[in-house]
Amino acid sequence: MRKAFIDTLVDIARVDDRIMLLTGDLGFMILEPFARAFPGRFLNVGVAEANMINVATGLALVGFIPFVYSAATFVSMRCYEQIRNGPVYHRLPLRIVGVGGGFDYGFSGYSHYGIEDVGVMRLQSTLFIVVPADSLQLTSALKATQTHPGPVYYRLGKTERTPVAGLDGRFEPRKCVTIGTGKNVLLITMGDMAHEVLAAADVLRDHGVASTTVIVSSFNPAPEEHVCEILKGFSLAISVEDHSVQGGLGSWTSELVGRFNIPCRLTCLGITDAHLNGVSGTNIYLKKQAGLSSESIADAALKLLGRG
Amino acid sequence: MNSDDLARTVRALILEQSYSAGVGHIGSALSIADILAVLFNDVLAISAVDDPQRDRFILSKGHAALALYAVLQQRGILTYEQLRTYCTDGTLLSVHPDFHLRGVDFSTGSLGNGLGVGAGMAFGARLQQRSHKVFVLVSDAECNEGSLWEAAMFAAHHRLSNLVAIVDNNGQQAMGATQDILDMNPIDDKWRSFGWHTQVVDGHSAAQLASAFAETRRQASVPSVVIANTVLGRGVSFMENDMRWHYLPLTSAQYAQALNEMTAPLPDRGGSGVPGEEVADRR
Numbered sequence: 001m002r003k004a005f006i007d008t009l010v011d012i013a014r015v016d017d018r019i020m021l022l023t024g025d026l027g028f029m030i031l032e033p034f035a036r037a038f039p040g041r042f043l044n045v046g047v048a049e050a051n052m053i054n055v056a057t058g059l060a061l062v063g064f065i066p067f068v069y070s071a072a073t074f075v076s077m078r079c080y081e082q083i084r085n086g087p088v089y090h091r092l093p094l095r096i097v098g099v100g101g102g103f104d105y106g107f108s109g110y111s112h113y114g115i116e117d118v119g120v121m122r123l124q125s126t127l128f129i130v131v132p133a134d135s136l137q138l139t140s141a142l143k144a145t146q147t148h149p150g151p152v153y154y155r156l157g158k159t160e161r162t163p164v165a166g167l168d169g170r171f172e173p174r175k176c177v178t179i180g181t182g183k184n185v186l187l188i189t190m191g192d193m194a195h196e197v198l199a200a201a202d203v204l205r206d207h208g209v210a211s212t213t214v215i216v217s218s219f220n221p222a223p224e225e226h227v228c229e230i231l232k233g234f235s236l237a238i239s240v241e242d243h244s245v246q247g248g249l250g251s252w253t254s255e256l257v258g259r260f261n262i263p264c265r266l267t268c269l270g271i272t273d274a275h276l277n278g279v280s281g282t283n284i285y286l287k288k289q290a291g292l293s294s295e296s297i298a299d300a301a302l303k304l305l306g307r308g
Numbered sequence: 309m310n311s312d313d314l315a316r317t318v319r320a321l322i323l324e325q326s327y328s329a330g331v332g333h334i335g336s337a338l339s340i341a342d343i344l345a346v347l348f349n350d351v352l353a354i355s356a357v358d359d360p361q362r363d364r365f366i367l368s369k370g371h372a373a374l375a376l377y378a379v380l381q382q383r384g385i386l387t388y389e390q391l392r393t394y395c396t397d398g399t400l401l402s403v404h405p406d407f408h409l410r411g412v413d414f415s416t417g418s419l420g421n422g423l424g425v426g427a428g429m430a431f432g433a434r435l436q437q438r439s440h441k442v443f444v445l446v447s448d449a450e451c452n453e454g455s456l457w458e459a460a461m462f463a464a465h466h467r468l469s470n471l472v473a474i475v476d477n478n479g480q481q482a483m484g485a486t487q488d489i490l491d492m493n494p495i496d497d498k499w500r501s502f503g504w505h506t507q508v509v510d511g512h513s514a515a516q517l518a519s520a521f522a523e524t525r526r527q528a529s530v531p532s533v534v535i536a537n538t539v540l541g542r543g544v545s546f547m548e549n550d551m552r553w554h555y556l557p558l559t560s561a562q563y564a565q566a567l568n569e570m571t572a573p574l575p576d577r578g579g580s581g582v583p584g585e586e587v588a589d590r591r
Contacts, residue, residue: 040435046465051424051458058428061414062360062436066428082455085418086425090407 001157001192002030002099004135008142009067010037016146017041018063022056024049024070026099031069049078056094057086065093071105072098072114072155076121087151088124095145096153101131101191102242102271103286104158110278114155115271118190119247121153122219128152128173129219133194134161136169137217144171157192159283164194167215176223178230182210185301186230186237186264190216190249193242196287199294200240204301211301216249224256231262236304238267240297242287245270267304269297311514314382315345319543320570321378321391327563329395333403335541335553337375339478339511340445343536344379346517347443347474357385357411363440364429366414368422369447369476370404376412377401385411420453422446423473427463430471430531445474449481451492457502463531464503471531472524473504476511478540480551496535504533511536544569 010033013019020041021034035042045052049070056066068075075098076083087094098117105112121129128148132138138156145152163169166179180201189197194215201211214230216223231237231253239250250268257266275290287293291300302308309317318341326334352363367376374394381391386401386409393399400409404417414425426444433440450456463471477495479486486492500506505527509516517536524532540554541547544566558566 043431045462046458048455048458048462050421050455051427051462054421054424054455054459055428055431055462057414058425058430058442059432060428061425062429062432064432064435081418082421082424085415085421089415 001132001135001138001160002027003160004138005097005142005154005156006030006033008139010034012142012146013038013041016065018065020059020064020066022052022066022068024052024068024074026070049074050082053079053082053086053094057082057090057092060087060092060094061090065095067095067097069097069099071112072100072117073112076114076117076153080120083127083151084124088127091126091150093149094151096151097156098153099156100158101155102193103283103290106283106286107280109280110276113276115244116247117153117155118219118243118249119251122247122252125220126150127220129155131155131191131217131219132157132171133167133190133192133215133217134164134169136163137167137171140169140171141217144173155191159192161192161195164215165198167194171217173218174221174223174226176217176226176230177215179213179215180211182212183233184209184236185211185305186214186234187211187297187301188214188216188227188237188239188249188253190241193240193292196292196294196297197240200297200301203294203298207298207302207307209301209305209307219252222252227253228256228260228262231256231264234264236265238269238297238301238304240292241270242292243270245272265304267300269300309349311342311345311349311518314349314379315342315514316570317382318345318375318378320567321381322374323544323558323563323566323570325374325378325391325394327558328392330557331395331403332553332555332557333371333374334556334558335480335547335550336369336372336447336478338542338544338547339538339540340369340372340375340476341542342512342514343445343474343476343517343538344375346514346521348379348383350518351521352443353440361438361440364413364426364442366416366422366426366442366444367405368416368426368444369419369450370416372476373401373403373405376405380411419447419450420455423456424459424462426471426473427459427468430463430468431466433470434468441470441472443472443474445476448475448477448479448486448492448495449489451475451495451498452490460499460502460504467529468531469527469529472521473531473533475533475535476538477535478538480540480549480554482554484551499533499535503530505530506533506535508535508537511538512542
């Protein structure tokens with residue numbers, strides 16, 4: 001997703017000279033195309049995320065559209081107060097790019113896992129959050145949000161994966177994308193967890209279970225009405241995210257079920273404290289340990305349907 | 309009006325509003341009165357508050373906003389009626405300044421962030437080939453914040469000669485003397501070692517402040533800091549260097565005494581001319 005990000009950013013920066021790129025000293029072998037194309041508009045501020053947001057705020061106040069780039073966990077939490085008091089409160093077109101949702105950083109360990117970013121960012125109700133499922137959708141989202149007047153947070157997957165089948169790069173604020181038409185269970189996911197969830201849907205189909213997958217790609221605004229309408233057609237829904245079960249997609253879905261009195265049983269799969277035990281591994285391994293592999297998602301659904 | 313007269317008027321207005329509102333932070337506002345008077349009288353080029361070419365000012369030590377409101381009123385950016393709404397229900401004039409208020413470039417209140425924002429403005433101005441300057445007023449205790457030094461390093465590395473920091477070095481912070489809580493001294497050496505052109509002046513001398521700001525304009529390759537040695541509560545004998553005036557509102561007797569000590573030509577506000585006279589003591 002990082003290559004699609006930088007390629008698209010270079011494209012839009014060619015036609016909009018307000019766009020700048022700031023990094024907190026991350027993005028080696030990723031950000032160079034922008035730095036080469038626009039050396040005057042590229043700025044490595046050093047390992048100083050709070051200052052990066054403050055400097056970007058100052059740049060936005062005098063008319064620039066600064067993108068700031070770092071790991072999802074660093075750029076969402078080290079400088080959270082600066083984000084709140086700067087671009088969010090002043091409604092500035094500052095773009096925050098957080099790389100590495102969930103266990104993307106694998107062997108790097110706990111300090112690098114992006115497991116609260118969507119939750120904490122979601123609290124800033126005027127901060128538009130984009131969680132693309134693949135590179136094609138990221139490209140669409142970058143273009144769709146190009147002229148957004150307020151701040152945006154983009155959560156980028158670190159791993160390059162194949163496009164999500166059936167998504168076709170669609171991105172529309174306030175809309176989710178549905179894949180499949182099955183009525184036994186609704187699977188709700190975000191970001192590149194869509195890969196595991198769609199694979200789980202295939203496993204379920206092999207067990208005779210027909211599912212529909214909903215891919216949520218934005219919050220603030222989120223596709224509230226759209227997902228509510230879909231939820232009303234199901235008696236069982238499962239949210240699946242590579243994020244803490246607190247504050248992210250599962251919490252958002254629970255809020256919908258509660259606020260709109262939707263008679264649908266909801267189970268939330270995601271990362272809990274039990275999965276944060278110092279044990280390291282690849283992203284794939286860690287997802288499996290956290291019950292987020294396609295097989296474990298399918299197993300959870302089968303159990304809930306009384307077929308496990 | 310010269311800067312000294314402006315500072316005296318600003319002090320009187322600070323006392324009047326804080327007394328009326330029953331709100332503290334008086335000492336900190338009084339300590340920057342001379343700095344703001346010189347800046348807004350002699351230094352800042354602000355033809356209009358929305359002119360993109362204007363000099364920018366960020367009051368990073370936001371808790372002294374009352375001094376800023378007073379000087380903005382004296383410069384005709386706020387009306388006296390607006391100033392009188394300070395800390396009353398529905399006002400835009402809070403204890404800390406908010407950008408929704410005309411003349412405020414950036415909302416502050418959480419310490420340690422104004423310098424970084426100012427550095428971004430200065431960096432942007434250079435890219436835009438604009439010649440305006442950015443002034444950021446911080447407190448000495450604010451220099452406790454790591455983010456301030458992140459900004460200091462950034463500004464020096466990028467040779468932001470269009471950025472000027474002023475340290476209100478009053479030696480007091482929220483719970484005592486700075487030297488007892490987290491000693492920043494030698495504070496001038498710290499800034500110098502971070503690559504800033506550093507001057508130390510009497511922060512209550514208009515002549516020294518004006519001369520220091522003039523010197524910052526001669527710096528072509530580094531950012532400048534003016535460390536202004538000040539006295540918390542300056543101008544009111546019973547407030548000077550007494551950190552309780554970080555918090556306390558004035559009683560009516562204290563207000564009368566404080567005003568008595570002011571030799572300020574009070575601003576023409578219509579009415580009786582006695583500041584605070586029409587406002588009941590709320591305490």
